[in-house]
Amino acid sequence: MNQRIKELRDLLHTYGYEYYVLDKPSVSDQEYDRLMQELQDLEKEHPEDYDANSPTQRVGGKILEGFGKVRHVRQMYSLGNGYNYEDLQSFVKRVDASVGDTDFVLELKIDGLAMSLHYDNGIFVQAVTRGDGVVGEDVTENIRMIGSIPMQIPYKDTLEIRGEIYMPKASFEQVNAKRAKQNEELFANPRNAAAGTIRQLDTNVVYQRKLDGFWYQLAVDVEGVNSQSDSLEFLAHNGFKINPEYRICKNMDEIWSFIETNSEKRATLPYEIDGIVIKVNSLAKQNQLGYTVKTPKWAIAYKFPAEEVVTKLTDITLTVGRTGKVTPNAVLEVVRVAGTKVQAAQLHNEDYIAHKDIRIGDMVVVRKAGDIIPEVVRSLPERRDGSQGVYTFPTTCPVCHTHLVRYDGEADHYCINVDCPARVLESMVHFASRDAMNIDTLGDKRIALFHENHLLDTIEDIYTLHEHRDTLIQMEGFKETSIDKLLDAIETSKSKPLDDLLYGLGIKHIGKKAAHVLAQHFKDMDQLMAATYDQLIAVNDIGYISAESVIDFFKEDSNQRLIERLKSFGLRMNSDTIDNIETMFSDKTVVLTGSLTGLTRNEAKALLEKYGANVSGSVSKKTDLVIYGEEAGSKLSKAQQLGVETMDEATFLAEVSKYEEN
The missing domain is CATH 1.10.150.20 (5' to 3' exonuclease, C-terminal subdomain)
Known part of the structure; x- marks a missing residue:
């Protein structure tokens, strides 16, 4: 390798670490840019010295074809949640009862996207999203664009680490400002922005959005690392950015004190957090405690209560949805809630407004449900000055002025003008x-x-x-x-399958699941359009209301014309089910339960649907077959009580392999 190229790469890796991780740059931006330009010129002259991890590869510019699936060597678990002092106290008592007195490491819970990084001989080789915990997506090229992630590290053995990719608040504001100028939909919050960015096919977009990451877990055994605090020190020593806001606590008083302190600091942090993670410090005790099917027994996430703020409700406006449903919305004086600006919140329907006694001009309490969707929690009648009046729901559509209809037994109003x-x-x-x-x-x-x-x-x-x-x-x-x-x-x-098209048509009462069930049962659009009411209600998971909606939709001349036009444009009008093969799963209602090891739950579901099954979430007398994996629980027991046929995972895989070979 050209010696100067090696020197420049080492220098720029060091300067990048100082800038992105330590926040203590030792050279000016101009000097960094000069060295980067020199390296780019030399690499053009010496293409034989190409290195995917060179600092020059972080400028972006690749267009990716997609993201491959990767099975995690060790499952990436989710954390169990606690919401108050008592939840955490119960967790501490359970741990103490199992492994004796122990200390805990408390870390800020970053509101981002879980990620796994792989290194071989000190070189970055792969990045994989959590996915469903068993299988994730390969996003290696996009992760290269994040400046704080080292492309080479001192540790030379095989290494896998885990952490969180996030979008800093400053980057979030910049990204949304740019999207607003381009008339693009704004991201709801930094977490959504980070998740959307990581799945971009243009690496240049990822580079420009300035993501970052904190790393907190080793997914392999490392000699000399015996605790979570050791793990953090190891990561920092190898150039990874760890969050310095962590503490070792020995009892519940210290744990709660840390939580209270960081609850107050939350709004001032340059990144979003949605809680505190409490982990048993000793790795030996972690192993002793083990895991449930979905969560580690040695850790818990304390979730912050939804932040509540007070602002003024200045107006109530109406929006009309695709089904004609009319939704009232609160217009609010702009207020910051959970890190983002809020100026509107949904009020659901007339009864919601009346029950909460919400009036125009009220001071109201607002929060974000799940830290995402703004909602009005309650009004503050004690702060009224007499100018507020009881809100009267309009009788006509705000757009086309057609008389609104409220059906018996429903809380919503509808505009019934299909041309609205x-x-x-x-x-x-x-x-x-x-x-x-x-x-x-x-x-x-x-x-x-x-x-x-x-x-x-x-x-x-x-x-x-x-x-x-x-x-x-x-x-x-x-x-x-x-x-x-x-x-x-x-x-x-145009190549999307029938269930996606059915859902896209917006048939009232036909959601994503019902659309899929209909597509799998009737196989193509013409058969569904010709279906009678009795044929529809005979389908599992399709009730009489849904059946009536399908009948009403397809008897409309305008909808029939729409389908014919879509056919003429070449849209696909059939499902993914293989029609030309009869399998033991054809037309059967199948339930999956327990932890599958040979494939993910979604992969199993896709295979069953491919071979003609209707996959249901619950066991009943109508269930034909229950396929079970490890630690199967109540669904398997219920199937046995009802005399429903059962099949273990190995038998299922063997059966499917017969059809796959054909």
């Missing part, structure tokens, strides 16, 4: 959403913009957008590459 502009707009947003046709980059703001410019008036117009390519490119804020990416995504969506 708001319903049309929301139906297109739903159709293009991730859970439906997954048309990347066609979000609500773009749909609204195209609608305003008379390019999108109905769902089928999505598939004629390519005819307006020149017009789209001329619109402000759009580039040729972004428009082509959108048009490619629209074309790709």
Whole structure:
């Protein structure tokens, strides 16, 4: 290798560690950039010295084809949760009863994305997301773009470490400001932003968004590391960024004191946290305590109570959804809640407003449900000055002014005008959403913009957008590459299976699961459209309300015309089920239970559906088969009591292999 290239790489790795991890740069930005440019020039002259972990590879620019699946060598567990002093006290008592007096390490619970890093002979080789804990996604190239993650470390044995990728608050504000300028949907919070960034196919996007990471766990045994605090010291010694805000505590008083201190500091931190993690310090005692199927018995996460703030409710506005459902929303004086600005919250329906006695002009208590969705907790009537009045729910649609209908037994109001502009707009947003046709980059703001410019008036117009390519490119804020990416995504969506299309059509009372059940049972669109009421209610998990909705939807001439238009555009009208093979699972209702070792639960579910089964979540007299793994519990017992056929995982895999070979 060219000696100067090696010197520059070592220098830039060191300077990067000082800047990103220690926050103590020893050279100016200008000097760093000068050395980086010199290295880039030399690497162009000497392509034979290419190194994927060179500092020059962190500038981004690769377009990835996708993310491969990787099975974790050791399962990545989730943590059990505690919500108050008593929950944590019970945890400490259980630990003491099992392993005797012990000390604990308390760490801030970073609100980010769990990640596993792999090193071989001191060189970074792979990064894998948690996924379902057993199988994750390979996001190696994107992780290279994060400056604080070392590409080479002193420790030369095989190493796997775990931690959390997050987006700092400052980066989050910058990213959302940029998205607002480009008329793109804003990220709800830094965690969502980090998760979305890690799954970008353009590494340059990841580089620009300035993610970071904290590392806290060794997933392999390391000589001399006997405790969690040892693990943190080992990680820091090898150049990994650890969170310095940790403490070793010996009893419940010290644990609770640490929690109270950091609850107060939470808002001032440059990153989001949503709790405190309490771990048994001794690794030997961790091993002695062991794991449940999903969580370690030696750790617990204390979750902060949802932050509550007081602000003024200045107005109540109505929005109309794709089914015609009219939802009232609180307009709030802008207030910061759980790290982000909030100026609106959903009020659900007329009864919700009346029950909580919410009035325009009230001071109200607001929080984020699950630290994500803003909600009005209660009004503060003691702070009224007499200007507030009882809210009267409107009788007409705020968009098309059609008379609203409230059905017997329901709390919601509906606009029943199928041509209501708001319903049309929301139906297109739903159709293009991730859970439906997954048309990347066609979000609500773009749909609204195209609608305003008379390019999108109905769902089928999505598939004629390519005819307006020149017009789209001329619109402000759009580039040729972004428009082509959108048009490619629209074309790709044509191959989505029937269940995604059914869900995308927005049939009332037909959610994601019901759409899947219908697609698997009827196999193609024509058979479903021709189904009678009796045939529909005979399908497991389809009740009379859902059946009536399907009948009503397909008897409408406009919906029949929509299906024919979508067919003419080449959209797929059948399911993923293999029709030409009869299997022992065909048309059977199957339940999965216990911990599977040969494949993930989702993989097993996909195989069963592929071979004609309807996978259910509960055991009943209608269940035909229960497939069980390790530590199967009440579902297996109930199946045995009811005389339902059961099958262990090994037999299931052997049976499936017969069909896979064919």
